[in-house]
Amino acid sequence: MVNAVVWMRNVLRVHDNPLLHWASNSDEVDSVIPIFVLGSSRGMGAESRESDNRIRFLYDSITDLDKKLRDEYGSRLVVLQGEPGRVIPLLAREIASEGDWLVCDYLQDPVSRREVASVRESVAEFGVETRAFPSVTTVLDIESVVGDEAYREPKSSSDIDAILRRSLGEGPDGCLVPEPLGRPADLKPDTSAFDSLSESDSLSGLLVSKDEIAEGASVLGVGEPYFPGGESEALERLKRKVSEMPDFVRRFSKPSTMSTNDPDNPMEPSTTGLSPYLSTGCLSVRTVWHECLQANLSSDHTKPPQSLIGQLMFREMFYLLSRSVENWDDDVGNSNCRPIEWGEYDEDLVSAWESGMTGFPYIDAMMRQLEATGWMHHLGRHAVSCFLTRGQLWQNWKHGRDVFERKLVDSDWALNNGNWLWLAGVAPFSMPYYRVYNPCPDSKSSLNVEAKEAEFVRHWVPELASFPSRYIFEPHLAPIEVQESAGCVVGRDYPHPIVDRKESRRVNLELFKESLSRIA
DNA sequence: GGATCCGTTGTAGCT
DNA sequence: AAGCTACAACGGATC
Numbered sequence: 001m002v003n004a005v006v007w008m009r010n011v012l013r014v015h016d017n018p019l020l021h022w023a024s025n026s027d028e029v030d031s032v033i034p035i036f037v038l039g040s041s042r043g044m045g046a047e048s049r050e051s052d053n054r055i056r057f058l059y060d061s062i063t064d065l066d067k068k069l070r071d072e073y074g075s076r077l078v079v080l081q082g083e084p085g086r087v088i089p090l091l092a093r094e095i096a097s098e099g100d101w102l103v104c105d106y107l108q109d110p111v112s113r114r115e116v117a118s119v120r121e122s123v124a125e126f127g128v129e130t131r132a133f134p135s136v137t138t139v140l141d142i143e144s145v146v147g148d149e150a151y152r153e154p155k156s157s158s159d160i161d162a163i164l165r166r167s168l169g170e171g172p173d174g175c176l177v178p179e180p181l182g183r184p185a186d187l188k189p190d191t192s193a194f195d196s197l198s199e200s201d202s203l204s205g206l207l208v209s210k211d212e213i214a215e216g217a218s219v220l221g222v223g224e225p226y227f228p229g230g231e232s233e234a235l236e237r238l239k240r241k242v243s244e245m246p247d248f249v250r251r252f253s254k255p256s257t258m259s260t261n262d263p264d265n266p267m268e269p270s271t272t273g274l275s276p277y278l279s280t281g282c283l284s285v286r287t288v289w290h291e292c293l294q295a296n297l298s299s300d301h302t303k304p305p306q307s308l309i310g311q312l313m314f315r316e317m318f319y320l321l322s323r324s325v326e327n328w329d330d331d332v333g334n335s336n337c338r339p340i341e342w343g344e345y346d347e348d349l350v351s352a353w354e355s356g357m358t359g360f361p362y363i364d365a366m367m368r369q370l371e372a373t374g375w376m377h378h379l380g381r382h383a384v385s386c387f388l389t390r391g392q393l394w395q396n397w398k399h400g401r402d403v404f405e406r407k408l409v410d411s412d413w414a415l416n417n418g419n420w421l422w423l424a425g426v427a428p429f430s431m432p433y434y435r436v437y438n439p440c441p442d443s444k445s446s447l448n449v450e451a452k453e454a455e456f457v458r459h460w461v462p463e464l465a466s467f468p469s470r471y472i473f474e475p476h477l478a479p480i481e482v483q484e485s486a487g488c489v490v491g492r493d494y495p496h497p498i499v500d501r502k503e504s505r506r507v508n509l510e511l512f513k514e515s516l517s518r519i520a
Numbered sequence: 521g522g523a524t525c526c527g528t529t530g531t532a533g534c535t
Numbered sequence: 536a537a538g539c540t541a542c543a544a545c546g547g548a549t550c
Contacts, residue, residue, distance in 0.1 A: 155547080156527065254529040305528045314528075338545095382529075425545090434543045435530040505531095509543075516545070 003096060003193065004029040005128075007088065007104040007119075008077075008281075009042045009112065010137050012061045013231040014068055016180035016284035018133040019103045024184035029101065031190035033197075034069060035078040036062055037087060038208060041111040042280075045083075051407045052220040053374030057229035059217035061282050064230025066210055075189040078197060079208040085118040087206050089126070094200045095193050098127030105136035105281070106143065108323040109413045138319045139177050139285055139312070140167055146324045153324055153336075155429040157305035160317040173296065174309065180287045226373035227276045227409055234277035241272045242291045242308075249295035252308045255378055257452065269377050272308070275410035276375070278315075285312060315415060317429075322414035329417045331398060331426070338426045340515040342389070342396040349393045352498050353384070354403050356461070359490070359497035360439045362453070362473055363387050365460035372460075374409035385423040386437040390512055392504045397424035425512065433512050436505050440473040463494045 004023040011017055023032045037043055043058065044050055066077040080087045088102070096102075102123050104116060120130040134141035145151060145167055154160040164175035171177070197203060227233070242249055255270050277283035292308050295301070304310030327333040352358050356367035366380035376384070381404075387393060388400045397420040404420070405411045418427075425433030441453070454469040464472055466486040471478035476490040476497060483489045490496055 158527095310528070379529085428546070429527085430545095431527075431529075432543085432545055434545085438531065513544085 001030050002028055002099055002101070003031050003033060003190070004101040004103055005088075005091070005096065006032055006034045007084075007102060008034060008036055008065075009040060009105050010107055011105045011281040012036075012065050013234070013282055013284065014065070014072075014183050015231065015235070016287050017184070018136055018181060019105060020184045020187065021181045022133070023101075023103060024186055024188070030188060031193060032075065032188045033078060033095070033190065033193055034075060034187070035080060035088075035091070036065075037080050037082070037084045039080075039082045039087070040084045041107070041109065041115055045111070049406050051374060053225065053407070053409050054411070056217055056220040056225055057227065057276060057374070057409045058280065059213050059220070060225075060229030060233075061231070061280055063210065063213055063217065064232050064282075066213075068231065069187065073184075073187040073189060075187040076194060078194070079210075079213065080203070080206050081208050082206050084115050085122060087203075088119050089122040090202050090206065091197070092123045092126045092128055094197060094203060096123070096126050096128045100126075100128045102128050102130040104130070104132050106132040106134045107137065108142045108319055135178075137281060137285070138316055139289065140164065140316050140320065142319055142323050146320060151324070153321060154317045157310065157313065160313050160320075161304065163320070164313065164316065173293065174304065177286055177289045177293075180284055180290060226375055227273065229276070229280070229282065231277075231282045234274070234283035237272075237274060237277065238283060238288060238291060241274065242288065242295065246295035246298060249292050249308055250299065250301035253302050253306045257379075269375075271378055273375075275412075279410040279412040279415075285315070288312065318414045318418035321418060329401070329413065331396060336427045336429075337421055338516070338519060340390075340424075340426055340512060341518075343394040345399065346393075346395060349498065350388070350395055350399050352495070353388050353393060353395075353400070357495050358387075359476065359495040360387070360473075360501070361457045361461050361464055361475060361494075362441060363439050365457045368460045370404075370407050374407055376408070381419065382423060383437050383439060383441075385420060387439050389424040390433055390508055391436045392439060392499050392501060392508070394504070394508050394511065397421070397426070433516075434509055436509070439501055442473070461494070463488045 006019045006023055008019065011019060014020065020032070020034070023029050039045055044055060062077065062079060069075040069077050080091065102119070107113065116130070116132055123130060134143060145163060154163055161174070169176040198207060257270050274283060274288060278285055278288070289309060289312055301307065304313050321336065322328045325334060325336045328336070331337050331339070354367060356364035356371065358364055363384055366376050366384050370376045385397070385400050388395050389397050401416060401420045404416050408416070421427035422430040425431065454472045457472055458465045458467070464475060467475055467478070467488060468482065468486065471482060475483065475488065475494060488494050
């Protein structure tokens with residue numbers, strides 16, 4: 001009787017799941033025990049400061065997965081609470097024997113790599129061999145690409161395109177992404193193993209029941225979350241936003257507006273909204289990739305880097321860089337971060353930014369949306385991160401990175417750090433630092449502001465609900481009679497701008513230039 | 521080996 | 536109103 005303990009870290013799904021697929025198909029494996037560890041790097045570890053939105057998303061995803069395993073496979077998800085290096089050996093002692101397997105998904109970030117190394121060592125004492133499957137979170141096998149002698153760090157869309165083609169082969173329309181795996185046929189449930197786990201003394205207090213998870217989720221906010229967690233939601237959304245929208249996929253280009261034109265759903269984002277599901281592994285990136293290819297088959301379509309597949313390519317690029325660049329998440333000792341002399345940490349500035357009280361309605365609306373929903377539009381992320389760093393507040397990008405990491409439901413170590421490096425203008429792959437976003441967009445801005453954006457501000461900054469569109473992005477410029485009749489006097493009901501946007505932009509450009517000249 | 525070009529996604533002012 | 540231009544001006548790749 002050979003057991004395979006399937007430790008799902010960032011793969012909270014049944015579709016295209018190489019771990020379950022292998023355990024299901026392997027003749028060597030007699031029984032499969034799927035587990036999740038709350039307290040791991042992917043499940044609210046000890047240092048976790050994650051927001052309620054993120055925890056709720058995770059709980060919902062676990063619940064959905066457990067339900068699928070029960071209803072469709074007669075199996076279940078064993079949820080353990082604690083450090084993986086401690087609780088997995090306890091579980092192994094209870095049920096494992098010589099020749100058993102621990103399988104998990106490979107993750108590239110340092111904490112997850114350390115975590116699996118320590119678990120591998122400790123379960124080896126029980127004769128259990130650990131196998132980490134590559135290409136679960138990403139299309140590429142990160143470790144093998146980065147370990148290749150020919151590997152050079154990608155810095156542009158053509159670099160990552162070349163790496164993908166070399167690594168996966170040439171396809172008719174770019175690289176050849178492997179087909180997603182089908183659902184496993186049989187997950188070889190072993191009821192007696194599940195029973196012995198729940199009766200075990202050494203695991204008592206470490207096992208988390210589905211009722212406890214459900215209860216935990218129910219106290220985190222009332223009503224429907226903006227993005228409900230789970231594979232079922234993920235596949236439903238993929239169908240709704242990609243598979244059934246081939247024209248949207250074919251025409252996808254850099255987003256220029258935040259919302260769709262759907263009058264019934266003014267808050268529905270103009271992008272796919274699939275990122276929360278990708279970041280937790282509720283959705284397989286290969287599955288998304290192939291759905292996009294499918295949509296592109298029927299006629300002409302946009303191409304990388306601007307297409308949806310282009311977005312996925314940059315995702316692969318940041319995963320590679322996050323593995324090969326030392327100190328990827330730091331501003332010192334990071335070869336991809338030029339040393340810019342940011343201002344002293346200013347708690348007033350950073351907390352005004354974080355809480356949406358900067359006096360810049362567009363910025364504030366987005367920061368409040370982030371707080372409330374755990375999500376912010378792509379364009380909003382550009383605007384607020386530029387604002388905090390090289391644009392207006394001249395604060396170190398790491399302060400903003402921390403806020404995003406904690407609050408975003410789609411937060412992802414590789415991508416979050418990569419995007420902040422890019423937007424702060426410090427990375428070799430970033431946009432030129434002197435391209436500063438206007439935090440008060442007008443009709444000529446690249447943000448292509450329309451009436452919808454004014455509605456967006458009114459929704460998230462209710463103080464300005466009655467403000468006329470003409471002044472809504474810079475309410476302090478409205479004549480006092482206008483402010484009074486809109487019921488919002490700047491300085492009384494809504495803050496004055498915390499900085500002069502033009503002056504701060506001018507000064508910051510000079511400071512950035514100065515820092516650069518010091519390096520050279 | 522210096523000049524030139526390019527880089528996923530700018531802004532503001534003028535006509 | 537859309538389109539042009541000036542602004543500001545980096546670093547790496549390429550020829």
